[in-house]
Amino acid sequence: MTKARTLFEKIWGDHIVTHEPNCPAVLYIDLHLVHEVTSPQAFQGLRDRGAKVFRPGRTLATVDHSIPTTDRSLPIIDPIAARQVDQLRINCRDFGVPLYDLGSGHQGIVHVIGPELGLTQPGITLVCGDSHTSTHGAFGTLAFGIGTTEVEHVLATQCLLQHKPKTYEARFEGALPKGIVAKDLILALIAKIGIGGGTGHVLEYRGSAIGSLAMEARMTICNMSIEGGARAGMIAPDDTTIEYLAGRPRAPQGADWERAVARWRRLPTDEGAAYDRRVSVDVSQLEPMITYGTNPGMGVPITQAVPEPSSLPDANQSAALRKALAYMQLEPGRPLLGHPIDVVFIGSCTNSRLSDLRLAASLMKGRKVSPKVRVLVVPGSEEVKRQAEAENLREVFEAAGAEWREAGCSMCIAMNGDQLEPGQYCVSTSNRNFEGRQGKGGRTFLASPLTAAASAIHGAITDVRTML
């Protein structure tokens, strides 16, 4: 009998090209996604070596980080961003890499377009110079973020040098209470294990609650694996995965499809396979989650108060919390509910897909956002935007007083002019609340699209369950 293996171990084992003693494994990469910010120095490296892109057909580029989300018929005003976008165009042309450019109909956040095209498939290895590449793990894909030197390695050889990570099972059991969505599950896990909790590990999310989630919700969970310290997070493919992929433009077709499905069915973790670590979350006890501090592990159920630094057992943690609360200008012991906000951002590779926009629109329909609050809704891709408009979601958002913008990373990373002013408070569906992440001096509360929409309407942090 062969040894029981986890989902991760099956994919890892299937992608080792060579593994010499005292060396990392040479791992084959099936799909490499490229964007404008982390690739220019890698392409320059190829030029300096006189090297080519080894497998352009396994490489796909788009622009997402530094592009404006305003009228696409206008030029990019920021000359430095414009030069970076132009450089990607030049690089893709010179090296024969396919590029989904602005207005191509397929441009969008890398982690939104891979899945919607059907390129993100179970059992493959996928990398990108972006830490949220973990998103693609929702399909039972081994997907992780890499640095620019590694981007160059993959461009030049379609391979990466990797040491085998450890495995970490995160089990979510129980039925989701009303008003609780995928974002609450992952924020609860990160609050539990801490932002370094998964370092050196690949997370596998399992359990009845994960099985009940649609693909886009699973992507939200896997997306934030890196916020728990894990480079990759995975969910085994099942009927939901296969239904999602069927008929997608770049998914296998015909006899190839049948063969692929048969292969995907063998991927889930074998019974009795061992993990290096385990954690479990009882989903039925969860409340909507929100962060109060300056890292994604500083999160609590929304009805709780801002924690007291002195209540933490560890002096370093107390110091970190004190520093975070000073930046956030939040007083320990005060409730988070009712805290006034200035901006709401609905978007990012965490929560910018059609189902996320539907959640937000379900609350905004027939209501107005607070006149004190600026609300940005940024679809994750041109395709998401098209679908949302076909469902009249644009009308819902605009009638409520929200801005409906073009696709991109936008105020998640604030490289493109979409940013907070110093001191502003924002409820954001994105993934990072680091100091200055959404603009220098800006203060971020991470939450679900439901909590973001509810808070937009009331102009303050709101428990969405009071509106359902």
Next chain:
Amino acid sequence: MEPITAFSGRMVALPMRDIDTDQIIPARFLKTIDKEGLGEDLFHDWRYDSQGRPKPDFILNQPSAEGAAILLAGDNFGCGSSREHAPWALMAFGFRAVVSTSFGDIFRNNSLKNGLLPIIVDETTHSKMLALVEKDGSAEAKVDLPEQLLRIPGGPEVSFSIDAFSKKCLTAGLDQLGYIRRQEAAIAAYEQTHPANIHTL
């Protein structure tokens, strides 16, 4: 890459835990298409006020930081974004090693590929080093990569671990891409037996 053997340098302490790469180099400086000038923007928003003037109380603006080679950082240093601009900026400032009790995975990988040594020590050693730097801002530590030793003045020698492959590449100044390219035949053989399901063209 220049081979790394042994070097000595002054230490600078940034002891808070969980310093993310957005703090090391804020995202708005990632619009560059090369690696030039990033040292100027290292820890930009902690280092400069809103008028762009250096904040005198920030450690990197103090005379002791000038010429420092070793950053003594808190736990989980370099968590968050995958930006390689973080080690590029640290190296452009002059750092050659970062000592902590743990590192973000991607930052650690990126550092090793650029010749910035991420050195993990236990909490006791970390506390001793912090106390030493607090007492004497000019204290120098010696890093000996071939011997995998960290020598702290007035303290014991501390051995640190590094994977054999990274050590070999760093001490010989070898580019890791060269190693992968030498596996050309194995890569071709792999592709023969694993036909592509992926077609982006």
